[in-house]
Amino acid sequence: MNLSKLLILASAMSVSATAFAAGAHSDGHGMGSGEPGKASEASRTITVEMYDNYYEPETIEVKAGETVRFVVENKGNLVHEFNIGTPSMHEAHQEEMMMMVEHGVIQGGKLNRDMMEMDMGNGHSMKHDDPNSVLLEPGESQEIVWTFTGKGNIEFACNVPGHYQAGMYGEVNFK
Template sequence: MKRLFLMSVLSLSAISFSFTSFAAPGHGGHHGGATGEPGKAEDVSRTIEVTMFDNYYEPETISVENGETIRFKVSNEGALVHEFNIGTAAMHEAHQEEMQMMVEHGVIKGDRIDHKMMAMDMGGGHSMKHDDPNSVLMEPGDTQEIIWQFTDATDLEFACNVPGHYQAGMYGDIRFE
């Protein structure tokens, strides 16, 4: 039932989002700049395991200390492609437009990623690579890591910005202790 609901949300969101021009900046713009910076493995103070399902994360809330470097071990246990992205609500909103473009151009295909399309030049030297250090885009069954240093205590969340997923509730809070 949850999967049918999510697929309906995905279909509706694909219709409702406006088209973004190919010339617009794509991924690789380091969307996490206001939330911290890529961390170094030797500075990791702890590892947090995050599991993605088709409309939620476990855990739903993560607590960090300002200046702390965390290794996130992220697993996609859902049936669809999902993202783990650290940012502010405004950053997620802006990133959703880029993710919509990835769906419209066949990079994200429900349960898989077309890596060949992702690397294609979309004009002006821009591609649809999803290579920001604060984010991972994963197919079902994948596990990846992010090492992130939280340098600015601000209102943060982690979210999946694949069209319709955030709106279906696929986000969680990052709280500073």
């Protein structure tokens, strides 16, 4: 690689690292939607299936203060995310997810997990390990245990670029 290409790459990585390290969330990852729960306190389990650009179920009803265990399964052909948060948090998180695509972490139906470990500076990486979210390849499943506070407008969404805009989000309604 010649010197000019190296400088361009280093500059791009520096700008992206600075943006990623600064964080895009005004209300934090999942803040305002609840908090991580304990599996032993879950009142029920909800299975959420992710297909290419929709969820089943599309709406979830919870009680304020309820702890729910989610079993999330990717039944689609693409990488998908299940993320619990406010609409503004999802909008900000989409910028971070775009960087994951730009850096080759998300590659259609595959995740480059080695790239997720890459040091972006200031101790930040592209790990996707927030307690309110899972990012899954086709055929994978994972669990989230979440306690809902009952405040605000809460939804679950896939913030992989273009998926939210295609309708891959659902409502969390409080009973």
